[in-house]
Amino acid sequence: MKLAxxxxxxxxxxxxxxxxxxxxxxxxxxxxxQNFKRLPESANIKILYLFYNSLYALNFTxxxxxxxxxxxxxxxxxxxxxxxxxxxxxxxxxxxxxxLFLTSLVITIFYILLNFTEFAYSKERAKSILKGQYTLNTxxxxxxxxxxxxxxxxxxxxxxKKAEDVKIFVTKDNDLIKIIKAKEAIFxxxxxxxxxxxxxxxxxxxxxxxxxxxxxxxNFYILDGFKPKIIDNVYExxxxxxxxxxxxxxxxxxxxxxxxxxxxxxLLSITIFPLFxxxxxxxxxxxxxxxxxxxxxxxxxxxxxxxxxxxxxxLFSLSKLSISGVIxxxxxxxxxxxxxxxxxxxxxxxxx
Numbered sequence: 001m002k003l004a005x006x007x008x009x010x011x012x013x014x015x016x017x018x019x020x021x022x023x024x025x026x027x028x029x030x031x032x033x034q035n036f037k038r039l040p041e042s043a044n045i046k047i048l049y050l051f052y053n054s055l056y057a058l059n060f061t062x063x064x065x066x067x068x069x070x071x072x073x074x075x076x077x078x079x080x081x082x083x084x085x086x087x088x089x090x091x092x093x094x095x096x097x098x099x100l101f102l103t104s105l106v107i108t109i110f111y112i113l114l115n116f117t118e119f120a121y122s123k124e125r126a127k128s129i130l131k132g133q134y135t136l137n138t139x140x141x142x143x144x145x146x147x148x149x150x151x152x153x154x155x156x157x158x159x160x161k162k163a164e165d166v167k168i169f170v171t172k173d174n175d176l177i178k179i180i181k182a183k184e185a186i187f188x189x190x191x192x193x194x195x196x197x198x199x200x201x202x203x204x205x206x207x208x209x210x211x212x213x214x215x216x217x218x219n220f221y222i223l224d225g226f227k228p229k230i231i232d233n234v235y236e237x238x239x240x241x242x243x244x245x246x247x248x249x250x251x252x253x254x255x256x257x258x259x260x261x262x263x264x265x266x267l268l269s270i271t272i273f274p275l276f277x278x279x280x281x282x283x284x285x286x287x288x289x290x291x292x293x294x295x296x297x298x299x300x301x302x303x304x305x306x307x308x309x310x311x312x313x314x315l316f317s318l319s320k321l322s323i324s325g326v327i328x329x330x331x332x333x334x335x336x337x338x339x340x341x342x343x344x345x346x347x348x349x350x351x352x
Contacts, residue, residue, distance in 0.1 A: 004091055005099040011076070012103050016069035023061040028053050038130050049129045055122035062111045064312065066104045066277035067284070071304045073100065074288050075297060083290050093351055097285050104278040112243075115270045120242035146223055148172060153185075158228040161187035166194060168222060177202055180220060187228050194220040225252055241266050265322035265329035272333050273319055279337070280311060282344040286351055311340075 031053055039046050077083040086096055114120075142153040154165025168180035179200040185192045197220045201213040230249045241249065246267040250260045284304055315336055322332035 002095070004086060004089075004095065008073070008096065008099045009103050012069060012073055012100055015072045016065055016107070019068045019072070020061055020065040023065060024054055024057055027057040027061060031057075035130060040132075045129060049126055052122045052126040052129070055119055056126055058111065058114075058119075062107065063274050063277045064308070066107055067280055067308045068305070070100060070104065070281045070284065071301065071308075074285070075301065078289065078291070079297065081291075087290065093286075097282065100285075101278055101281060104281050108274050108277055111274055112271055116243050118242070120245075120270070121240050124240055144226075146226060149222065151223065156228065161228045163192070163228075177204070180217075182220070185222075190227075191224040192222045192226070194222065241270075243267065243270065246270075261329060262323055262325060265319065265333065268329045268333040269319040269323065272337055273315060276311065276315055276337055276340060279340045279344050280308060283340070283347060284308075286347040 028050055032050065035049075039049060074083075077086075083096070139156040139158070140154065142151075142156055144151045144153070148171045150169040150171070152165075152167040152169075153163040156163045163185045164183065166180075166182045166185045168178075169176060170178035170180070179202075180194070180197050181200075182194045182197040185194045187193075195218065197217045199213075199215050199217050199220075201215070203211065203213075225248065227245060227248060230245060230252065241263065246263050249263050250267070253260050253263070284307075288300065315333070318327065318332040318336060319329075321327045322329040
């Protein structure tokens with residue numbers, strides 16, 4: 001690694017963490033003051049709430065810190081004439097841009113990888129604490145469809161992977177053929193296991209002598225691959241998904257011809273949307289003067305921040321509209337990011 005590249009990376013990381021910590025403190029500070037009265041007296045619960053809320057805030061602060069730290073770096077390099085010095089020593093624009101861009105890209109990819117973990121559900125954890133549910137998140141009265149089977153869960157415990165008051169209605173050719181009742185079901189080995197179930201079988205050909213068969217089954221398995229977190233989120237108006245759960249939900253629901261645009265929008269918003277940060281970084285780089293003589297710090301700072309927040313706000317709004325089903329996720333997320341990428345590539349080629 002060149003000495004200049006190492007210097008630029010360390011300088012960028014320094015200001016990235018400064019901006020990140022500042023935005024995090026601002027975000028969680030404002031939220032904590034707003035919800036202070038709703039939190040319990042327990043200090044441990046308050047700390048837990050701050051922890052989950054700080055994780056949730058990373059969804060906004062990381063992508064913004066990537067660009068804001070770069071703006072600070074550009075101001076420092078131009079104001080101290082370091083940028084001109086680098087060019088005088090034979091470094092090209094690519095040599096200056098490459099380490100900064102790659103560092104921002106690594107940070108962005110790290111953030112995307114976080115969404116493979118329980119980090120994706122930090123918002124739900126924080127909301128549960130505000131609702132007084134400190135340990136368990138529960139859902140009541142869920143009615144689900146799984147191929148030709150309809151399932152009712154009186155209460156679902158996604159964290160414990162358990163459901164209570166289970167009723168299963170099995171149909172064939174739009175005709176009810178079987179009802180299964182159980183007090184409890186447990187998600188085990190990627191499927192739901194029901195113990196001590198009561199099975200009510202309706203006769204296929206109903207006659208005067210027909211009888212309804214009632215029997216007990218020790219073990220009964222349903223909903224292969226239908227994870228509790230998928231059940232918990234698919235029917236929520238505002239749901240969160242990790243990348244793995246989103247992919248599993250799309251595969252499962254797609255086989256049942258159920259609209260998956262909402263889940264696709266969530267998946268794209270946590271994988272494609274964050275990439276706008278390193279892309280905008282390239283655009284800002286090529287619109288920055290190299291000499292302090294032609295550099296208006298106030299104008300550059302205000303315009304760069306305004307453009308960054310405007311692009312982020314538009315993309316964020318489009319992603320929310322796609323999640324609500326107003327716009328297709330391909331048009332709301334993929335298309336704008338692709339246009340930004342093409343524009344940044346054009347600038348990169350033009351300034352060779």
